[in-house]
Amino acid sequence: MWLRSFPKQREVHVDMGAQYWTPKSDLNDDFRQKLTQSGRLVPFAENEITQDPYKGTVKTHLVSPDGKGFRAMVEHLLEGTETKLSTHLESLQVLDDKRIQVTTDEGKEEIVNELVLTCPIPNVLSVIKKSSSFHVAPEIIRALESVTYSQRFAAAYVFDEKAVPAVQELGWTAKYVPGDESDIIRFVCWDHLKKKQDENSPPALIVHTSVGFGATFMDDTRHNDEILALITKSLREVLPSLPAEQDARLHRWRISQVTVPYHDRNGAMGEDPPSALVLSANPRIIVAGDSFLGSGFDNCLLSAKAVANLLQSKNAL
Numbered sequence: 001m002w003l004r005s006f007p008k009q010r011e012v013h014v015d016m017g018a019q020y021w022t023p024k025s026d027l028n029d030d031f032r033q034k035l036t037q038s039g040r041l042v043p044f045a046e047n048e049i050t051q052d053p054y055k056g057t058v059k060t061h062l063v064s065p066d067g068k069g070f071r072a073m074v075e076h077l078l079e080g081t082e083t084k085l086s087t088h089l090e091s092l093q094v095l096d097d098k099r100i101q102v103t104t105d106e107g108k109e110e111i112v113n114e115l116v117l118t119c120p121i122p123n124v125l126s127v128i129k130k131s132s133s134f135h136v137a138p139e140i141i142r143a144l145e146s147v148t149y150s151q152r153f154a155a156a157y158v159f160d161e162k163a164v165p166a167v168q169e170l171g172w173t174a175k176y177v178p179g180d181e182s183d184i185i186r187f188v189c190w191d192h193l194k195k196k197q198d199e200n201s202p203p204a205l206i207v208h209t210s211v212g213f214g215a216t217f218m219d220d221t222r223h224n225d226e227i228l229a230l231i232t233k234s235l236r237e238v239l240p241s242l243p244a245e246q247d248a249r250l251h252r253w254r255i256s257q258v259t260v261p262y263h264d265r266n267g268a269m270g271e272d273p274p275s276a277l278v279l280s281a282n283p284r285i286i287v288a289g290d291s292f293l294g295s296g297f298d299n300c301l302l303s304a305k306a307v308a309n310l311l312q313s314k315n316a317l
Contacts, residue, residue, distance in 0.1 A: 008247040015069035048173035091130035097282035118289040151214035163243040184234035257295035275306035
């Protein structure tokens with residue numbers, strides 16, 4: 001989940017990543033009910049999404065109506081906890097069976113008793129490889145290295161209020177774009193409509209590219225403006241009536257959705273995949289996130305719950 005604003009419209013924020021939650025597991029009904037009852041999540045009707053390839057397979061979509069989008073929902077879930085944002089873990093050193101020394105990329109050190117890593121697996125591997133006193137079995141390293149991700153670009157556009165009538169004429173909030181219509185654009189969504197904002201709010205559009213385009217151009221050395229121009233040209237072919245934008249932003253999702261999740265090669269055939277991975281029992285070091293059950297908010301919650309149970313249970317390991 002990532003939120004961006006525009007240099008020319010600082011008050012406008014756009015969800016660059018996750019767009020809506022489609023609950024698929026009854027195991028997360030507790031969170032869903034809490035978030036809907038508090039107004040943090042509201043229904044997103046299927047008829048607001050055109051050319052949806054998944055239509056009919058699910059019953060409910062949910063979105064965060066706050067101007068901050070899903071970031072507001074995350075802040076709500078973290079309410080009451082002490083958080084340190086914009087802190088990058090560089091390495092860790094196991095001091096003994098109860099203490100771990102963590103070091104940030106700014107050289108700041110802190111002693112912790114337990115550590116949970118929910119970042120993408122490439123980042124986890126980077127931390128492990130820089131941690132000389134912490135060794136992980138080679139077979140686990142190989143299994144972690146086998147986790148793969150798709151790559152995409154996300155482009156966000158904001159328009160003048162005069163564009164409101166043109167947006168309304170389209171008659172949809174979100175649109176999936178099939179491959180035979182564009183090999184670059186895969187999903188577009190009017191962010192302000194999705195969030196149920198005031199109808200006179202500046203229109204903001206989020207665009208996700210195809211996985212193929214992402215893989216081809218992710219390491220391209222051209223400036224972001226040149227990549228954005230390619231996306232914008234294709235977008236206008238898909239939406240020829242689109243007004244001229246007031247401002248635009250580009251984000252590179254170098255690590256987007258999980259395509260091959262973690263697989264325990266020692267697990268029994270047919271056994272459910274793990275929700276998390278315990279790298280060390282004493283001190284407790286756990287890896288969690290969508291790298292295990294697959295991308296999707298449901299799976300992130302299930303992984304988080306599994307870790308919470310491990311941390312709360314003295315005899316869990």
